[in-house]
Amino acid sequence: MDLLLQLLLEALLLGTFYAFLSLGFSLTWGVLNILNLAYGSLVVLGSYLAYSLFNAVGVDPIVSLPISFAVGFGLGLLLQASFVNRVIKLEPFMVLILTFGLDILISHTLNYFFKADIRSIDVPYAEGSLVVGNLIVSKVKLLVFILSLLFTFLLFVFLKFTWTGRAIRAVALDVEGARLVGISPERVFALTMGIGTGIAFLSGNLYGILQGFTPFDGGFLTVKAFLVSVLGGLGRVESALLGGLFLGTMEIFVSFYAGESWKLFASLVLMILVLIFRPRGLMGGKYYGEA
Amino acid sequence: MARLEKVIFIFFAVLAVLPLLLPDWPYWGRVLSSALMLSSLALAQNVLLGYTGYPAFGGIAFFGIGGYTTAILMKSYSVPFLPSLLVGGMVAGFTALIIAPPLMRLKSHYFAITTLALQLALGEVVANLEFTGGTDGINLPIYRGPFEGYFFHFMFLFLALISFLINLWVDRSVFGYALKAIREDEVAAESVGVNTVLFKSFSFGISSFLTGLVGGVYAYWITYIDPTSMFDPLLSVKTFVALLLGGVGTTIGPLLGAFLLEMVSEIVWSGLTEVHGIILGLLIVLGILLVPRGILGVR
Numbered sequence: 001m002d003l004l005l006q007l008l009l010e011a012l013l014l015g016t017f018y019a020f021l022s023l024g025f026s027l028t029w030g031v032l033n034i035l036n037l038a039y040g041s042l043v044v045l046g047s048y049l050a051y052s053l054f055n056a057v058g059v060d061p062i063v064s065l066p067i068s069f070a071v072g073f074g075l076g077l078l079l080q081a082s083f084v085n086r087v088i089k090l091e092p093f094m095v096l097i098l099t100f101g102l103d104i105l106i107s108h109t110l111n112y113f114f115k116a117d118i119r120s121i122d123v124p125y126a127e128g129s130l131v132v133g134n135l136i137v138s139k140v141k142l143l144v145f146i147l148s149l150l151f152t153f154l155l156f157v158f159l160k161f162t163w164t165g166r167a168i169r170a171v172a173l174d175v176e177g178a179r180l181v182g183i184s185p186e187r188v189f190a191l192t193m194g195i196g197t198g199i200a201f202l203s204g205n206l207y208g209i210l211q212g213f214t215p216f217d218g219g220f221l222t223v224k225a226f227l228v229s230v231l232g233g234l235g236r237v238e239s240a241l242l243g244g245l246f247l248g249t250m251e252i253f254v255s256f257y258a259g260e261s262w263k264l265f266a267s268l269v270l271m272i273l274v275l276i277f278r279p280r281g282l283m284g285g286k287y288y289g290e291a
Numbered sequence: 292m293a294r295l296e297k298v299i300f301i302f303f304a305v306l307a308v309l310p311l312l313l314p315d316w317p318y319w320g321r322v323l324s325s326a327l328m329l330s331s332l333a334l335a336q337n338v339l340l341g342y343t344g345y346p347a348f349g350g351i352a353f354f355g356i357g358g359y360t361t362a363i364l365m366k367s368y369s370v371p372f373l374p375s376l377l378v379g380g381m382v383a384g385f386t387a388l389i390i391a392p393p394l395m396r397l398k399s400h401y402f403a404i405t406t407l408a409l410q411l412a413l414g415e416v417v418a419n420l421e422f423t424g425g426t427d428g429i430n431l432p433i434y435r436g437p438f439e440g441y442f443f444h445f446m447f448l449f450l451a452l453i454s455f456l457i458n459l460w461v462d463r464s465v466f467g468y469a470l471k472a473i474r475e476d477e478v479a480a481e482s483v484g485v486n487t488v489l490f491k492s493f494s495f496g497i498s499s500f501l502t503g504l505v506g507g508v509y510a511y512w513i514t515y516i517d518p519t520s521m522f523d524p525l526l527s528v529k530t531f532v533a534l535l536l537g538g539v540g541t542t543i544g545p546l547l548g549a550f551l552l553e554m555v556s557e558i559v560w561s562g563l564t565e566v567h568g569i570i571l572g573l574l575i576v577l578g579i580l581l582v583p584r585g586i587l588g589v590r
Contacts, residue, residue, distance in 0.1 A: 035400055083580055092400040093346045094579055097535065100528050101575025108568025219524070223411070226404070261419050268412035275405045276393050 002134045007252050009135055013145040015248025017206060019241045020148035021221070022228035023155060024199030026240060029229060031172045031192040032088065034095055038102035040221030041110075042197055046072060046204020047121075047213045048110055054121050061121045061209050065147070065202060072201025076194035084193055085186075103218055110215035120212040144210045151202060155195075156237040168192055220264055227271045295543050296459065302546075303452055310441050320444050324512065326553035327447035328505055332526075333534040333545035334454035335501035340531075341540035342461050343494040344474030345395060348403035348527055349410030350502055353383040355521040357503025358510035359417060362429045365511070367422070372434075376507040383503025384496045391492035407524065414522030428517030431510060443512040450508060451546070454501050458542045470494050474540075525571075532575050536582065 025039045036042075046068050053059040053067065087095050126139040159165035170178040171188040179185055207213060207221075224247060231246050232239030247267065254266040306323065313319045332354070340346045361379035364370040370378075390409075397405055417423045434442055461467035469490045472480035481487050510516045529552065537548025552574075559570065 035404065083576075086580065090579070090583055093348075093403055094535070094583060096346075096348060096400050096403055097528060097531055098576060098579040100524075101532075101572050101579065103572075104525070104528070104568055105572025105576060108566075108572060112566060112569060223408070262415075265412055265415035265419065268408045268415065271408045272405055272412065275397060275401060275408070 006135055007256060008249070009137065010141075011249040011252040012245065013137075013141045013248075014252060015245035016145050016152070016241070017148045017203070017210065017244070018224055018228055018247050019244025020152045020199070021203040021207070022225040022244060023152065023237065023240050024196040024203070025222075025225035026229035026232075027168075027192055027199070028196040031168060032084065032189055033092070034084065034088070035092065035099070035226075036196075037096060037099040037222055038106060038218070039099075039200055039225050040223075041103045041106035041218030042072070042075075042200035043204040043207060043221050043225075044110065044213060044215060044218045045106055046201030047208035047217075048114060048119075048204075048215075049201065050205040050208045051119055051121050061123055061205065062147075065205055068201040068205040069198040072198035073194040075201075076197030077190055079197065080190045080193040084189070088189075103222070107215050107218050114215060116214055116216070118212040118214055119208075121208040123209055126209075140209060144206050147206060148203075151199075152237060152241065155199070159237065164191070220267075223264070223267060223271065227267055227274075230271065230274050299455065299543050299546060303448065303455075306448055307445075310444060316440065320440065322553070322557050324443050324447045325557075326550050327444075327451045328509060329529065329533050329553050330546045330549035331447065331450045331454045331505045332502060332530040333537070333549045334451070334458050335498045335505070336530055336534055337458055337539065337541075337545045338461055338470075338501075339494055339498040340534065341545075342467055342470040342474060343491050345491065345495070346399070346403045346531070347406045347495070347498065348531065349406030349408065349524075350498065350530065351522060351524070351527040352406065352410035352413050353387060353499035353502040354506035354509070354526065355410070355413055355417070355518075356386060357383040357506030358516055358521045359423055359429075359506075360503070361507035362431055362510045362516055363422065365431060366429055372511055376504060376511075379507035380500050380504035383506070384500030387499030388492055388496035391495040392488055395488070395491050395495065407527065410522050410524070410527065414518045417522070418518040424517070426518060428515060428520075429510075431514045431516070433514055434511065443508065446508045446512075447505075450501070450505055453504075455542065455546065457497065457501065458545070462542050466490070466493075528575065529571075532578060536578055538584075 021043065024042075025036060028034050028036055028039075049071060050061050050064045050068055053064045054061055059067070083098075087098060090098075123140060123143070126143050129136050129138045130142070131137075157165075159169060167178065167183045167188055168191065170181070170183055171185050171192075175185050178188070207217075228240055228243035228247050230243075232241075232243030250266060250270065251263050255263050258266075306327075309323070310316055310320065332350075336347065336350050339350070357376075357379040359379075360382045361372075361375045364375035364378060365372060394405060394409075395402065418426045423429070436442070438445065461470065469480070469485045472483070472485055473487050473491055477487055506521065510521070513520075533548040533552045534545050535548070536552060537546065538544030555574075556571070563570070
């Protein structure tokens with residue numbers, strides 16, 4: 001019983017992080033209709049940014065969170081300005097190849113500068129674990145969980161209650177309709193790309209705190225983001241939470257009962273099955289705007 | 292078009308006598324084998340993407356299946372190479388044929404992503420199983436026999452020729468017309484009596500059979516295979532870049548693209564292994580942005 005509770009707790013902590021991680025991916029997918037295969041590499045880029053800030057300048061990895069978001073936001077705008085506008089007219093499949101090329105470019109550039117060694121960011125005040133009853137909670141995981149939940153909540157409030165958030169949801173639902181009521185889809189696209197990449201960098205910062213990373217972690221992070229997005233459907237922030245928790249639970253239980261090496265396999269099989277049988281996700285909604 | 296296709300046959304003939312003419316053959320043999328291998332892979336994908344309209348981004352899954360089947364038969368059951376290779380290709384082809392009906396309900400990037408997930412999942416299975424050698428991989432025997440040093444050049448040349456002939460056939464046959472009808476409008480094709488499930492499954496099967504054969508020859512050529520090299524997403528993307536660069540849905544485009552990509556990469560970065568990936572990534576991004584319609588500019 002204690003074992004089961006412990007595993008469920010781990011799943012909750014991990015799943016919430018996955019939910020937040022996937023939000024940038026599902027947001028750009030839902031609004032711009034871009035499946036960004038470079039998303040995982042953007043996350044890793046965020047990890048290396050936080051790592052460099054910590055080691056070179058001594059910036060605390062919690063203090064670097066706003067910097068990560070800002071840099072990611074800027075990079076998102078840059079990506080948008082440089083080629084996303086041209087890409088959006090291409091066939092979706094070409095976009096896949098293009099973003100895959102971007103993924104190769106980013107991961108190999110990181111590998112060139114940082115080499116393939118596993119790096120990690122240590123948070124001195126979050127070492128060790130708490131013991132609650134019979135449960136053990138690592139402080140680092142708890143910290144990442146709380147921050148992920150906070151950021152997810154902030155995004156939820158932003159999308160739900162601000163005018164800008166409403167504009168984003170409106171464009172996701174119907175570009176022409178949004179244009180009719182005076183929203184500029186181009187500005188919304190740029191903003192979404194900025195927020196999406198900002199979230200990638202933020203979660204990269206958290207990922208660096210949570211565990212060690214290498215330049216080539218991007219691939220399976222993209223798989224996770226994709227899986228959470230299709231599991232929940234590109235519905236709402238809430239459905240990302242559902243998808244994240246589902247993935248977290250599955251990973252924890254598969255790792256525990258079948259072994260760490262089957263974890264990715266289980267995710268991939270689940271992804272194939274969901275795509276074939278429930279391509280609109282378990283929750284149904286296709287776009288952010290759909291109720 | 293027809294004249295260009297004749298040129299391709301002459302090109303194949305030249306490649307067949309080239310081993311006698313080129314100095315430094317071990318080097319050029321390796322370069323040409325790589326180019327011919329990529330050509331075969333691109334031609335195989337062309338049957339599916341170019342004529343049927345389904346992008347199997349994870350088509351390299353069948354490269355892995357073919358390669359591993361060939362390797363396991365040769366290593367664990369001491370079957371000679373050619374029968375092993377044929378079985379490898381057939382296992383790949385039949386696997387595709389069986390999974391096609393449910394898988395091909397998906398279209399465009401959903402199909403692409405699902406096949407990519409399949410490729411990665413197979414890589415994970417192979418890495419976790421005992422009889423596939425796990426992450427340690429499999430060592431194959433080294434080829435000893437007639438035409439040593441030329442054998443793999445001729446094997447890859449033969450595969451590229453077969454793939455090219457199949458593309459020619461698909462381009463002109465009734466079978467090909469059915470595939471093109473599916474590519475243009477699947478519902479319309481269905482309504483004029485094309486059994487779309489059957490035809491697109493066969494298209495997937497043929498493409499995967501060829502891909503499996505290439506995987507088998509590659510395994511024997513390289514003599515050591517492991518899950519990372521046989522189910523490599525980089526090879527998938529290279530195949531599609533070659534195909535898109537040359538021109539999708541043409542018989543000569545894939546060959547053109549593959550040779551161009553392989554030659555350019557050989558000349559530009561053979562000495563720069565450190566930045567290999569960076570240049571490949573840049574090449575893909577710039578290629579898609581600057582020539583999204585391919586050199587031949589169709590579709």
